[in-house]
Amino acid sequence: MIRVYNTLSKQKEDFQPLEDGKVGIYLCGPTVYDKSHIGHMVGPIIFDTIKRYLKYSGYDVTWVVNITDVDDKLIIKSRERGLPMDAIAAEMTDDYLSNLKSLGVDQIDHMPRATENIEEIIQFTQDLIDKGFAYEADGDVFFDVDADQDYGKLSNRSADAAQGEGGQAVSRKKSASDFALWKSAKDDEPSWKSPWGKGRPGWHIECSAMSRRILGESFDIHGGGLDLVFPHHENELAQSECCHGKPMVKYWMHNGLMRAGDTSGKVGGRSDGEGDETEVQATVETKISRSKGAGGLSSLIERHGGERIRFFLLRTHYRSTIVFSEQGLQEAGTALEGFYRLFERYKRITDNCFYELTAAPLRQQDDEISSDCEFLQQVNDHRQSYLSHMDDDFNTGGATSDLFDLVRTINRFIDHNDLEQACADHHKDALTGSVQTLRNLTAILGIFSAAPVGAAGSNELTGQLMELMIALRAEARANKNFDIADRIRDGLEEIGITIEDRKDGTDWRVS
């Protein structure tokens, strides 16, 4: 039984979708006014993993991530850069999508844009007016918080404690906590025709409208960053439930926020203030979106690779705060090396490529692996532990530790039976079975779908040169000329190539 922490009830609940076997997930995506930073990727990566796990558990999952492409910030950006709003939105959406791709997020089924759902949004707003939960004021439409008895139940806030947006709108609102469903537009602002004049949607209404269109009036999971609980999700919930008279979402899931905690200055950074050297030493941790120099996600991906970043995020439970640091990323990379080494051993022994293995689509099929072989028994124990971690509110941190256990178990099996020397058929079968299990479990996390770049021969010329170097070194070693042999090895190490001697030959890799 999968259990899920629900922000609404503040506790873990048994996961039971509204419709048997089917799951609808809506995740709040970005407002595309600027390039994405790593904090924007936490939600997509964890929900990508959650969807994979739910699929593996037998559910038919529909996952929606919206793109907010109309909003005050976009309008401001558009003025600053002298470009139309939709051009900026298109540029930033491309950036977002390419980041998702690099990080292996490929499970999204729908990515609706606010501007493509204006009709739906207007309809939704009209419904709320008709039902007495919203009112028009001078071209603006506001949600009437006082009309909603339940307002505040998600973020545990009373209506009057929840002061809405201020500014010019404030005078037209009946209550300070009322929020805009529709905003009237000035002449130079992007706008759409509506029953209340030209205008644009408010921030929250698009999610209510688009989730209804794609997932229905009630759906299973709504996700987003912890910072969206109030006001965004509180208001979405209010709109939808007042409009439909039934619960909008069964499980509200919120991921922890990422903070910058690095003093290296490259990606992390400090929150504010000028600060001299001594201050920089005292690491200031801040929410990424508020820290300076938080951008540069694409350069981060270039330097570390998407897999490392994904693994780094998945090693922590999704609800906890993640402190971002270069060091943490580096460590994640080192930890990943152990897997790569095992895949190489597997290839040497069986001549099969781990990355080409097809992951078992379903947990049930996978359950059938039982054996009286002690080794496979241990493999299965680790698998069971992995699954119970994932069942427990998608505890990817605990699950990854089972993966390390699994790797060690397999390595031990290879060592104890000297499989790299000679591998009998029954050993080969056992090894293959265990590696297949590893494939199945890592596929759920969305890692190891392809060989890491630069892990083997980067190009033909390098390969040929390395062959020559290794041959020369082998000759030196055969002649017990270890000074030369070591000089070659040390020299290569200096330029980032690691040499591994084994009984039947020498391997190399870019480290």
Place this chain on the structure above:
RNA sequence: GGCUCCGUGGCCAAGUGGCUAAGGCAGCGGAUUGCAAAUCCGCCAUCACCGGUUCGAAUCCGGUCGGAGCCUCCA
């Protein structure tokens, strides 16, 4: 001020009432190696502090200290 959450070894991080407190990184010792690398084996914590509940708590309750988020745009 109101509302949440967190504080586990040098660092990261599972565990949320009961076997000897997972795992990763770093470190140390050993096997292996010409020496390395890789791999394997072994070593390295009583859970911020104080008090309480309990036969029994890192895990529940109260307090103290420290940190974070939301209450304004925010993944």
